[in-house]
Structures are given as structure tokens and as C-alpha cells.
Amino acid sequence: MRVQEDAIxxxxxxxxxxxxxxxxxxxxxxxxLCAVAGEHLLVIGAxxxxxxxxxxxxxxxxGGRYFEYMLGRFTEPNEIFGxxxxxxxxxxxxxxxxxxxxxxxxxxxxxxxxxxxxxxxxTLLGLLNERIFRRGATVSAAPLRVCVGAAxxxxxxxxxxxxxxxxxxxxxxEPVADARLEELLEEGDTFSTPGLVSPVSPHALxxxxxxxxxxxxxxxxSVRPVLATAVRRMRAAGVPITDRRAVRxxxxxxxxAVLDGRLAAEPGDLWTLPLIASTPDAQAAARDVLADLIGAxxxxxxxxxxxxxxxxxxxxxxxxxxxxxxxxxxFGSGPTDGDRRLRLEAVLREIDAGFAATxxxxxxxxxxxxxxxxxxx
Amino acid sequence: xxxxGGPGSVEPIRSATVGRGGQWRDGRAESGSGGQSGVGRVERxxxxxxxxxxxxxREASGADAEDEPIVVGPxxxxxxxxxxxxxxxxxxxRGAAVAxxxxxxxxxxxxxxxxxxxxxxxxxxxxxxxxxWLDAVTYLGWDGEALTPTTMRPEPSAExxxxxxxxxxLVVLLPERILTAPMxxxxxxxxxxxxxxxxxxxxxxxxxxxxxPPPAWEARTATPGDDA
Numbered sequence: 001m002r003v004q005e006d007a008i009x010x011x012x013x014x015x016x017x018x019x020x021x022x023x024x025x026x027x028x029x030x031x032x033l034c035a036v037a038g039e040h041l042l043v044i045g046a047x048x049x050x051x052x053x054x055x056x057x058x059x060x061x062x063g064g065r066y067f068e069y070m071l072g073r074f075t076e077p078n079e080i081f082g083x084x085x086x087x088x089x090x091x092x093x094x095x096x097x098x099x100x101x102x103x104x105x106x107x108x109x110x111x112x113x114x115x116x117x118x119x120x121x122x123t124l125l126g127l128l129n130e131r132i133f134r135r136g137a138t139v140s141a142a143p144l145r146v147c148v149g150a151a152x153x154x155x156x157x158x159x160x161x162x163x164x165x166x167x168x169x170x171x172x173x174e175p176v177a178d179a180r181l182e183e184l185l186e187e188g189d190t191f192s193t194p195g196l197v198s199p200v201s202p203h204a205l206x207x208x209x210x211x212x213x214x215x216x217x218x219x220x221x222s223v224r225p226v227l228a229t230a231v232r233r234m235r236a237a238g239v240p241i242t243d244r245r246a247v248r249x250x251x252x253x254x255x256x257a258v259l260d261g262r263l264a265a266e267p268g269d270l271w272t273l274p275l276i277a278s279t280p281d282a283q284a285a286a287r288d289v290l291a292d293l294i295g296a297x298x299x300x301x302x303x304x305x306x307x308x309x310x311x312x313x314x315x316x317x318x319x320x321x322x323x324x325x326x327x328x329x330x331f332g333s334g335p336t337d338g339d340r341r342l343r344l345e346a347v348l349r350e351i352d353a354g355f356a357a358t359x360x361x362x363x364x365x366x367x368x369x370x371x372x373x374x375x376x377x
Numbered sequence: 378x379x380x381x382g383g384p385g386s387v388e389p390i391r392s393a394t395v396g397r398g399g400q401w402r403d404g405r406a407e408s409g410s411g412g413q414s415g416v417g418r419v420e421r422x423x424x425x426x427x428x429x430x431x432x433x434x435r436e437a438s439g440a441d442a443e444d445e446p447i448v449v450g451p452x453x454x455x456x457x458x459x460x461x462x463x464x465x466x467x468x469x470x471r472g473a474a475v476a477x478x479x480x481x482x483x484x485x486x487x488x489x490x491x492x493x494x495x496x497x498x499x500x501x502x503x504x505x506x507x508x509x510w511l512d513a514v515t516y517l518g519w520d521g522e523a524l525t526p527t528t529m530r531p532e533p534s535a536e537x538x539x540x541x542x543x544x545x546x547l548v549v550l551l552p553e554r555i556l557t558a559p560m561x562x563x564x565x566x567x568x569x570x571x572x573x574x575x576x577x578x579x580x581x582x583x584x585x586x587x588x589x590p591p592p593a594w595e596a597r598t599a600t601p602g603d604d605a
Contacts, residue, residue: 178506295460311461345510353516353527354462372512 003214004261006207011301013061013204015326020187023176025304027054030171030275033302035062035107035146036211037255039248040128042113042164043150045173051150055109064145064205067105071116080110080120081135094136103133106143106205113149114160121163128166145208154279168248169275172283183346186339211258218254219264226267226293227253233289234273239282249276259301271297271310287311316354317364323347324367328374344375455532456552462527463518467504469549474513475501479573481509482565491564495547498573500556502549503565515551523548 010032017028027043031054034041043051052068059066069080078084082101084094098104110116116124124147126134131142149167176184220227231246241249252272257265271294274286287294287309297310303319306312324347331340348371351364360368470478478501482492492505502517502524517524520535524547531538531550538555542548546560 182507291460313460349465349508349510349516352510352514353465353518356458356528359458359528375510 002210003258003263006211007259007261007301009204009207010211010259014058014301017057017061018326019330021054021057022184022187023180024050024054024173026308027051027171027173028058029302029305030169031055031058031146031148033252033255033259033272033305034169035208036215036259037251038212039168039251040147040149040166041169041171042167043148043171043173044152044154046152046175049173049175051173052109052111055148059107062107062204062208064106065104066107067102068109070111071113071120073115075116075120077119077123077135081123081133096135096138098133098138098140103127103140103142106145108144108147109150110147111150114151114155114164125163125166145205165242168245169252170278171275172280183343214258214263215251215254218257220250220254223253223265223267223269227270230270230273230290230293234277234286237285237289239277239286241276245276249273252276256299256302260299267293268297270294271306271315274309317361320347320351320354321364321367324371328370331374341375344371347371348375456529457532459528459530463520463525465508465516465527466519467502467517467524468508469515469517470501470511472499474511475499476574476576477511478503478509478514479570481511483567483570483574485509493561493563494565494570495558495561496573501573502556504561517549523550525550
């Protein structure tokens, strides 16, 4: 089935994007989820937390035209959208030369997005909502699959909050966990250079497009009652969910299903719902009240994100199995030196600390056996 | 060699068996009727064993197990799987796995955060960051002020067990045993760990507990009671 092949291709692209990406796997996966859902993502986190690196890494793997810019209070619209065409201006027409700029980008990353001027944010609204670029006499369809906005914190200004609402999904980034600092120190420097890891497929973006089409026809009828229950629970727990966000959350659910190789959504795909909550506390509350609905969640392609937003053991098992396979593939069958052995042991430790031997399941048990053989070789 | 609870030591651990019957016993207090609603007092010593208990009736592992007869009580703690495991705070090796764990700690004790340890040839608990992986060890996490297996949750709660056990600094709740020891505060002593890294002999554990002086391993029985 084509959707399964495309989902596997995306999984491979994500696996390559994750190489050297320490504790930012969730960002890369949610960018992919949003690209398939046709929604936009806001990444909130302190400066220096590798937000842009994570987006750049997955953009490299997905291919297509990528645009990245850091906005400031004095950023001019032409720095983002392109300069005015002077030749046409002499003819009395304000037209924008958009080549290589945001209106022609397929994946975009706008750092400090809320620092943009009113003129920039207004133009961005049209681009994000309708995927149409309008400025002066220039009106053009934008090929934008996903725009990732980044900021240090969620804006409190009501006018900016309305703009922020256009980003359906939110990921909150914390500094790398203490347990992974050695990995960060080892890999952070090596893999921070753009283009270091070649894309596994030059056509990954066309796979994303096909999955996006499939998501639009994904069967959601069987999960709608569960989705309604979930939204009611989130609202009752004090998580504000506007009607618009509730409706659009279905796109994330459908995208999660097709990225797992299915054309029909299941209740487990509702692990995406905490993403639409607007603060870390609200996301945690959403996870808690949805625990029994999304506890069995899991995703072959988005294993880190599914675990992060479901906290379920099934998602954790799939993520650990994926991590183990990644490392085994990367290190090959050769002898394991000190650093490699420590990396393999870290996964084994997480498996043993996370699952009783009787609860491993066949897939994770097999990966564990291979890891044990590798560290003991 | 360090003093108990002080730096540079490997603290001796006492082992307690969880069984049926009265309250925790120390040979002074009466048997309880408990088990209904909570965790009783911790009492040491006691008498007898309940052969019918799947968890009771075992000899406590360690050098001085025979000095502390196992007492069984009326209830066996129930353990449930945790949906989300506890963060790893310690690793526990039992029996034959102790030597391997001790060897790994000795290997890496020159770098990284210092690890703290308590134990002997029968049980070894190592606490700290970046704990090693070995097959057949159990990872522990803090459930309140007691360590439990990361994947399991005791019932009654660890908090009640901890309160019942009393003043011991380090309490490890396991399905088959409760281990207690002074809380190790300093880095584990390399010499003692190196001694643990060699296969045990009948006299080795005595040597290990000779300085600082016993209590070494101590068998106790824990059961729920009414007056937690």
C-alpha cells in the first residue's frame, strides 16, 4: 500500500535527521506531523536550545525549498518576502520579487516570530491561513507545507496571541536532560554543521504530499466520539480549546494515522491532542486527563512524539525499539568501543528500567537481545 | 575505611523479608492483627516463619541472616506495574550479579559523578547518575523517601512502608525483601567495592562487615498493621 511505503520513507528520513540530534527528536517529528497535516508549529524555548538545528535537520531530509530567518523589531518586510521589483515600480506597479524568499518556500523557520512588525505579521497571516501571498500587486499561491515559528516564550499581548493561534501545534523545548549531557557534548559539536548528513531520499517531500492527500481522506468517523470526549475532558480540566482548534485537531489525528501507515484513525492517534494546548502546564494537564484514551498510543514514524504526548508504555516500547535499531544500524556489527558501548548500554538501561522482563513484548525483546549481544561482543 | 554514613564507605545493608502475620517485629512488641488498612510499626527480630507465604519463609541473604530470624505477618504487600516508570536513581544487584556491578563501579570510579553504594556480597545498591547497565540487575527509583523498582508500585504505598520502617536512612522496598542501611553520603570506597568484585567466600562477608562494625545484613519481617 502506498501510504505504508510513504510512511516508511518518512520514518527513514526522520531516523537520518535524528543522527546527532540530542533530545530534539520530538521537534523534528512534530514538524513532519504538521507538514502532513498542513498545519503550522510554534516551538517555544530558551535561546540556545537547538530549535533551529532540529528544524533545519528535518528540512534537509524532507528536501524542497527551505527558508529560515530571524526576525527583529527592525526587520523590513522585504527581508522576508522579497524586495520590490524596481523595474515594475517605474511602471507604477508595486510588485515583489519573491524568488528564494518566504513566499516560495516549502518549509520555513521563522525565529523570534513575534518580534515581526505589524506589516510582516499581517502578510504572514494570509500566508499561513490561506497559503496565498498578497503584497501590493503581487498575489501568488504559496507552496508552503509547514511554517515553524520559534520564540522564547508565549506572547501575552492579546493581538499577538491571535497571531499565535494560527500555529495549531506547540512544542515546548527544555535544555537537554542531564542524563543525555555526555551524548550532547559528544555529538552536538560534530553534527551541528548543516548538510553533514545527506538526505536518504531526494523525493521525501513528494512522499509528504502524498501522505497529506491521504490524510484528507483518512477515515475519522470511528474516533470522533472519542475525540469529542477528549476535548470535553480537556476543557473541563481548564485547557482552553477554541472551536476552531478542536476542529483542526482532526488534521493532526489524521496525519498521525497516515504516518503510521493507516487510512483510518484509531483512538491511539489522539496522542496528538496535547499538542494543541497552549502552555506546558496545559499540555501536561491534557496528557493526564487523556491518559486512559491515549495510553495505548504508538507511532512507527513519530515514536518520540507519541511517547512524549501520551506517556504510554506502548509508545515508549516503540521508541526504545526504534532507538535500539538506529544505534545497531549506525554502529554495525563491529566491536563496540568505549563510547559505542556506553550508548548501547544507555538504551539497554532505559529498556530494563522501563519494562519488567515479562512486559517487553516481542519487538522490544528482540531488539534488547541484539543490543545485549552487541555490548557483549 | 569510612564510618557508616560517612564518605568513602560502602554501607552495610540489612535485609528484611516481607511476610504474613503481625506487625513488623523487633522481638519486643506484640503481634498485630493488621494488614487491613496500612503499614504497621517496624519491629525487629521476632520469631518463626510462615512457610505458606510465597515471600515469607526465606532466609535473609547476607552474612548475618541467621542472627535475625524471619518473622512472618498477616499480609503480603501487593505490587502493581507502573504506567510511567520512575526516573532511575539507583541500581540493585543480587547474589551473583553483585560482583559484576561492583567491578563496573570500580572500573569507572575515576571519572564522572561519584557513585554511592551500600551492600555486601548478597546485595549491592549503587546510587548516583549515569549508572552502568548489566544484565540481571534491577533499577530503582525514588517513590517518596523509599527506593522501589522503577517499574513497580507497592501497595500499601511506599510512603506508609517508609514511615513504618522507622529511622533507617536508606530503605529499598522489593517484592521479596526490604533492605535498609544508613544513607551513604560519600563516594563508594574503591577497596571495598574491589573486594565485592571478587566471588564471595563464606568468610568474605564477615570481613566486609568487620569495619565498620556490624550490623551487616539484618533480617526483618514487614507486614501491614493498623497503626501506621
